[in-house]
Amino acid sequence: MYYKGVYHFFYQHNPYGPLWGNMSWGHAISHDLINWVHLDIALVPNEHYDINGCFSGSATILPNGEPAILYTGVDAKLHQVQNLAFPKNISDPLLKEWVKWPLNPILSPPDEIDPSFYRDPSTGWMGADGEWRVVIGTRIDHQGAAILYKSKDFRSWNRSLSPFPFSNITTFWECPEFYPVISNGKSGLDTSVISVQGKDIKHVLKASFNDQDYYILGKYDPESDRYDVDADFMKSKEWLRYDYGKFYASKSFYDGEKKRRILWSWVSESDTAPDAIEKGWSGLQTIPRSIWLSKNEDQLVQWPVQELEKLRxxxxxxxxxxxxxxxxxxxxxxxxxxxxxxxxxxxxxxxxxxxxxxxxxxxxxxxx
Known part of the structure; x- marks a missing residue:
């Protein structure tokens, strides 16, 4: 996210080694998306609701300018639950310290959901009724799905009665995203902009499954929460994907400073555990990419951010x-x-x- 002149990048991190375990939220900052400084760990698994790991989630900037993090924790029963955290000091542009909401967990798996498949809350967006929405990745009857939740204050959440898309030709969805794109130009749109309606606006629903990141395009009604898609996942002629290489669990954010949407992704490397130990790391992040809707409105277009030219x-x-x-x-x-x-x-x-x-x-x- 972009906050008070600083780009913040959060990532899954094991502070004690390059292999999987002790999953925490690492935190790095930059002023230009090129040069980064690592700060102290933002979230560590030290509460009953996340003692077995602080896993993926998203940040949302609230109307008062305060950032909020929604993230998945794995509790003592190995159930996946959703938790909330806020900056300790919102006047600090570096956001060095984060405080977990005392009423965590704020969401637990519904009865019909396997508690091992309920994770990765999206960035929030506000509907025409002034209430916040987020989606959480899951599977229902062995079909990939996203559950829609609503909140008036971003703290107390209820499952929406409006169904959100699911797909009987996909598996469990990880890291779902939902955001608007506009056809006339390369400008990005904030997820919570209410006026994202009209013939030039489409919404992207992205899900991670089969070790790839797929997306679909459609029209979203912010009053009814109805989302009519152009084609189901893997049913369009191109099988729309962000990337056809190693590219998974991506997240995008709206850069309000330069009015663009920026996309990142995790690249799992193909080497072995001994290789990771020797290197001192495991996994990479892609270079940041600007992303927008094509003129034909049938796919997304992306390009490395302009700042990369500084490296030339x-x-x-x-x-x-x-x-x-x-x-x-x-x-x-x-x-x-x-x-x-x-x-x-x-x-x-x-x-x-x-x-x-x-x-x-x-x-x-x-x-x-």
Whole structure:
């Protein structure tokens, strides 16, 4: 989230090692989305309602400017419950300390829900009636679903009588998100903007399952909470996904400073536990991406945030180089690990029917 001139990034973290366990909320801050400083742990599992882990959730900025965190805790019975936390000092732009709501847990699994599949509250949005809404990922009758809750004060929550989408062709939904997008331009919209209606507005419902992040588009009525989708998950011709690589449990937020929506995601690495111990970490975050609705209104478009251009330094280029057979050119002055260690670009010269073609190949054998 963006708060008082500072970007805040919260993430799942084990303070005692790079492998899974002791799940807490790590906290890092930045002024430019490029340079980050790690702060003290924001949430630790030390209460009866989260003693077995502080898991995923979302932040919402309330009308008085106060941020609130909704997160999933695993209690002493290994049940997943929803909890609330507030900054200890809202005048602190770094939000270094967080205080858990004394009446936690604020939500427990309904009777028909398996308490092991009830987690990841979304960022809140306000409806036309002035009440807050959030969705929580779950499964109902072995079908992926999101449960809609409503609140007048963001503290006391009740399950809505209005059904929210579910899908009989998907499994349990993790990390659901629900937010508006506008078709005419790249500007983002706050989730709680009430006036997000009209022909140029659509809503995105995203869910994480099958180790991928899928989304659907549709029209949302903030008065009835009815959400009419263009097509079900995995039923459109493209099977709409944010990304087709390792990209899971994503979260987006509205950057009110630059009027854009920014998307992040967790990248699980493919190495082993000994590798993680040797490195000192496990898992990566993607670079932040701006995300908006395409002109055709049939899919989302995304692009790395503009701030990444700050990482570019002087250009390195070659001119009038003669290549003979299989050649390799060493590029000096480049220190980025992506170039020197990961890509290791080879430049080959081919003569096919009199045509000269440059062919590049990385260490994985992919050509372009």
């Amino acid at each position: 330094t002087r250009k390195v280029h070659f001119k009038n180089k003669r290549l003979k057979g299989r050649s390799m050119i060493e590029i000096s002055g480049i220190t980025a690990s992506q170039v020197t260690k990961s890509n290791l670009v080879l430049i080959q010269l081919f003569d096919f029917k009199g045509q000269t073609t440059l062919h590049r190949e990385n260490k994985y054998g992919f050509s372009y």
